[in-house]
Amino acid sequence: MATVTPVTASPLRGQLLHRHYRGGRVHSKRQPHRCLPRTSRLYCAPGGGGGELSAPPTPPATEEQAPQERPEDFNLLAANRSDFNEIIMVIDSPAARYLVLDHNKNIHSILPKTTVWTNSYWDEFVSLPAIIPLGPVALLGLGAGTAAHLMLKFWPWLQLIGWEIDPMIIELSRDYFGMSDLEKATESGGSLSVHVGDALSPSATVEGGFAGIVVDLFCDGKIIPQLQEVETWLQIAKKLMPDGRIMVNCGGADAEESLASSWVQNATVKALCSAFPGQLNWKRLSEKESVNYVALTGPLPDLGEWSASVPSELSTKVKQWVPCELA
Numbered sequence: 001m002a003t004v005t006p007v008t009a010s011p012l013r014g015q016l017l018h019r020h021y022r023g024g025r026v027h028s029k030r031q032p033h034r035c036l037p038r039t040s041r042l043y044c045a046p047g048g049g050g051g052e053l054s055a056p057p058t059p060p061a062t063e064e065q066a067p068q069e070r071p072e073d074f075n076l077l078a079a080n081r082s083d084f085n086e087i088i089m090v091i092d093s094p095a096a097r098y099l100v101l102d103h104n105k106n107i108h109s110i111l112p113k114t115t116v117w118t119n120s121y122w123d124e125f126v127s128l129p130a131i132i133p134l135g136p137v138a139l140l141g142l143g144a145g146t147a148a149h150l151m152l153k154f155w156p157w158l159q160l161i162g163w164e165i166d167p168m169i170i171e172l173s174r175d176y177f178g179m180s181d182l183e184k185a186t187e188s189g190g191s192l193s194v195h196v197g198d199a200l201s202p203s204a205t206v207e208g209g210f211a212g213i214v215v216d217l218f219c220d221g222k223i224i225p226q227l228q229e230v231e232t233w234l235q236i237a238k239k240l241m242p243d244g245r246i247m248v249n250c251g252g253a254d255a256e257e258s259l260a261s262s263w264v265q266n267a268t269v270k271a272l273c274s275a276f277p278g279q280l281n282w283k284r285l286s287e288k289e290s291v292n293y294v295a296l297t298g299p300l301p302d303l304g305e306w307s308a309s310v311p312s313e314l315s316t317k318v319k320q321w322v323p324c325e326l327a
Contacts, residue, residue, distance in 0.1 A: 074098075077176055082168035090176045097176060099144040099169065106221040109144030111177050116153060117313060121216075121249045121285060121292045122146045127318050128212050128247045129155045130309040131301045135211030135241055136161055139192075140199035144173040147214055148182050148192045154311050156188040161206065163199035170196055200226060200236075209241030215248040223251040228267040233275035237297070248272065250282075250293035266293050273324050280324040283317075296321060 077097075078090040089100040099109035110118050117123050125147045129137065139147055142162035151158055160182075164170055173179040182192040197204065199217060213236060217224045226232045227248075236246060250268040272295050273280050281296045300323050307315040 078172055080168055080172070082166050084166040085168070088166075088168055088172065090172055099173070099177070102220050104221045106218070108218065109146040109173070109177065111144065111146065111149065116150070118146060118150070121294055122150060123314065124249075124283075124285075124294050124317070125214050125247060126150050126154050127306070127310045127314050128214065128245065128296075129158060131298075131306055132212040132245050133241060133243050135159075135208070135244070136206055137212040137214065138204070138206075138210045138239070139163070139214045139216070140204065140236075141214075141216040141218070142170075142173075142194065143216070144169065144177040145179045145182055145192065147216065149178070152182060152186060152190055152192065156186040156190045158190040160190070160192045161195065161210075162192055163195045163197055163204050165196070165198055167196045170194060200232065202235075205239045209244060210239055211241055211244050213240065213244070213246045215246060218251070223249075223268055228271050230271050230275045233272055237275070243298070246295075246297040248295045250295050269293050269295055269324065272297070278323075278325075281321045282324040283320045283322065295324065 073093065075092040076089060077092050078088075080088045082088060085101050087100070087102055087105075089098075089105075091098045091100055094113070096113055097111040098107045100106065101108050110120070110122070112118060129151065136159040137151070139160055139162035142148065142164035145162070148160050148162060151160060170179070179192070179194070183194060185191045195204070199215075215227070215236070217227060227250075233246075240246070248268070250266055250272070269280075269282055276297050279298055281298075281300050283294055285292045285294065300321065301318075303319045303321065306318045310318055
């Protein structure tokens with residue numbers, strides 16, 4: 001019989017990281033990356049490597065649980081550590097597979113099983129190819145390939161080039177998240193090329209520049225500090241071809257910030273706005289989607305044309321983009 005280990009999620013300051021599952025839908029709170037729900041049970045799958053990573057027992061969740069709610073069962077398929085991450089777990093559930101990193105159990109990648117969509121910021125990246133020139137697209141912060149799966153699903157001709165600093169994550173992604181399939185050419189000629197290394201290195205580029213760059217760089221549940229510096233964005237922009245664009249997961253809002261507050265309280269969006277004055281757009285995902293900020297460089301696209309050119313599930317969402325201007 002599989003070992004059962006209780007899993008709890010301790011919210012970081014400024015984030016509400018737990019989730020509950022109701023009626024098969026994921027209800028998520030404010031976070032830069034999702035986190036395992038408090039009310040869950042983790043089963044170590046036989047031969048799944050669960051014995052490689054031990055953790056002290058955790059007390060049961062103190063939140064009152066509605067009578068109709070039951071803990072979601074998760075299977076631990078693999079657990080390891082690397083020079084870059086003390087905790088790396090691959091966790092499976094009936095609804096999805098998750099790449100979980102760090103002591104706060106932040107989910108850095110999702111592979112849904114019952115739907116194509118993640119109901120989080122990864123879905124936003126699918127809208128980028130509709131408004132950029134033809135050419136390669138960079139994924140800075142590849143993780144287990146959630147964005148790559150989505151983008152090649154709807155734009156199978158794309159040439160994606162991803163950077164991930166942790167080789168252990170790439171190894172596990174090929175074994176458990178189907179990344180090896182993404183590295184094979186589709187019938188339309190698209191594929192994912194994987195590079196292990198620093199996504200912000202000057203060598204993370206291609207001749208002629210990228211048509212688009214997706215930035216999703218986090219460490220310990222927080223966006224990396226370099227992305228709060230204007231100079232970082234100016235260097236990334238140099239890697240674009242003419243009319244290329246950058247789309248960014250800027251992380252979540254502070255816990256003290258209300259849903260009506262301005263983007264200016266997000267340091268990454270503020271740095272972007274300074275780096276691209278008059279050439280930055282932003283939107284804030286709804287509470288059920290994760291309350292993340294996402295940003296897009298360049299002039300605001302024609303929202304009607306953009307809406308008509310993306311998958312129907314995104315047609316309304318792209319109309320929520322607005323120009324970002326310094327107060």
